[in-house]
Amino acid sequence: MSIIRLHDKYFKQYISEDKIQAVVKKMAQEIGREYQNETPIFIGILNGCFMYMADFIREYPGNCEVSFVKLASYTGTSSTGAVKQLVGVNQDLEGRIVVILEDIIDTGNTLEEIYKIFSDKKVKQLKIATLFFKPDVFRKELPIDHIGMSIPDKFIVGYGLDYDNLGRNFGAIYQLTTKPKMKNIVLFGPPGVGKGTQAAILKAKYNLVHISTGDIFRDHIKRQTELGKLAQSFMDYGNFVPDNVTIDMLESEIEKNPDAHGFIFDGFPRTPTQAVALDKYLTEKGELLNGMVALEVPEETLVTRILERGKTSGRADDQDEAKIRHRFHEYHTKTEMLKDFYSEQHKYFGINGVGLVTDITSRLSQVIDNL
Numbered sequence: 001m002s003i004i005r006l007h008d009k010y011f012k013q014y015i016s017e018d019k020i021q022a023v024v025k026k027m028a029q030e031i032g033r034e035y036q037n038e039t040p041i042f043i044g045i046l047n048g049c050f051m052y053m054a055d056f057i058r059e060y061p062g063n064c065e066v067s068f069v070k071l072a073s074y075t076g077t078s079s080t081g082a083v084k085q086l087v088g089v090n091q092d093l094e095g096r097i098v099v100i101l102e103d104i105i106d107t108g109n110t111l112e113e114i115y116k117i118f119s120d121k122k123v124k125q126l127k128i129a130t131l132f133f134k135p136d137v138f139r140k141e142l143p144i145d146h147i148g149m150s151i152p153d154k155f156i157v158g159y160g161l162d163y164d165n166l167g168r169n170f171g172a173i174y175q176l177t178t179k180p181k182m183k184n185i186v187l188f189g190p191p192g193v194g195k196g197t198q199a200a201i202l203k204a205k206y207n208l209v210h211i212s213t214g215d216i217f218r219d220h221i222k223r224q225t226e227l228g229k230l231a232q233s234f235m236d237y238g239n240f241v242p243d244n245v246t247i248d249m250l251e252s253e254i255e256k257n258p259d260a261h262g263f264i265f266d267g268f269p270r271t272p273t274q275a276v277a278l279d280k281y282l283t284e285k286g287e288l289l290n291g292m293v294a295l296e297v298p299e300e301t302l303v304t305r306i307l308e309r310g311k312t313s314g315r316a317d318d319q320d321e322a323k324i325r326h327r328f329h330e331y332h333t334k335t336e337m338l339k340d341f342y343s344e345q346h347k348y349f350g351i352n353g354v355g356l357v358t359d360i361t362s363r364l365s366q367v368i369d370n371l
């Protein structure tokens with residue numbers, strides 16, 4: 001569950017990848033049963049159908065042929081009414097079973113055009129199989145033979161569908177949503193990479209609230225609160241505080257800042273469970289995580305840096321090389337995979353973290369300005 005931005009608009013995850021795959025598989029099997037002893041030709045309506053077509057024919061149980069035509073009717077988020085044929089039918093379809101694969105049927109203007117295009121092709125049968133259908137806006141008296149899912153009249157993107165050419169490359173379907181009010185950034189990287197230093201600069205520059213889970217836990221430890229005592233028993237050994245404790249603590253920190261323009265999360269999320277919880281929490285508030293910006297520095301440089309910092313920071317976990325190595329081990333085994341988690345959402349931005357503080361800030365800013 002997450003929110004994404006495409007051009008000037010925001011979209012909230014609406015149908016998961018798994019759900020779409022299940023629907024497509026069911027359609028392929030259903031249609032396969034209908035044409036057991038035939039070789040139908042599936043014609044995809046480009047551009048939107050390409051993912052649907054690819055998944056559909058892989059699930060299709062029998063022989064089949066594949067072709068495409070290209071039509072266009074949409075600009076932005078509403079139909080222009082006029083449908084143009086950009087790439088037409090270029091093979092003989094006489095006597096063939098033709099199944100049209102449409103990504104989505106909305107007003108039905110495109111469908112009407114499809115029926116017109118195929119009316120003089122002498123096909124044996126013409127069938128329509130659309131993945132999505134918006135019954136509330138459909139205006140035509142035309143048959144649709146297979147419908148994957150009926151959905152409300154809200155603009156969607158993903159899984160081949162676009163908003164002004166963006167969004168086709170997402171595996172899930174996203175639905176138009178209101179503009180989030182905040183800018184939320186995860187500042188990411190292994191221990192000692194400079195997250196704290198950069199966060200302090202960036203929070204002033206972008207007027208954001210900086211939440212460092214490590215700093216908050218250390219503050220509780222200093223005041224010897226219940227939470228502090230619990231956290232200490234893990235942190236002193238370079239271990240992670242359990243996810244549920246960290247997530248509750250983080251959410252209560254966010255709640256303390258209802259007027260924030262956004263947050264810089266530093267040291268959170270640290271595990272996939274935390275990342276999923278953060279996505280869910282922000283999405284429920286109508287907010288998104290704009291991106292994960294990650295500082296990248298070679299590990300040996302970091303160990304030296306942390307030992308240096310340990311001389312003045314007073315942090316037990318900064319002074320002992322074995323503990324530092326253990327923190328890296330924890331990072332590699334439990335945290336580093338978050339890179340994949342955010343890459344899948346097209347939200348991971350790696351930045352060279354070696355150099356002057358000011359240079360690194362400007363590298364970070366180049367990314368953050370565009371989020």
Ligand code: IMP
Pocket residue numbers: 048073074079102103104105106107108109110111154155156157161162163
């Ligand atoms: P129709 O001609 O109004 O039925 O619209 C069909 C075409 O409009 C589809 O093939 C899509 O290209 C586009 N379209 C309709 N609804 C949506 C939507 O919610 N998201 C993205 N494209 C859409």
Ligand code: MG
Pocket residue numbers: 045046047048049103104
């Ligand atoms: Mg289309």
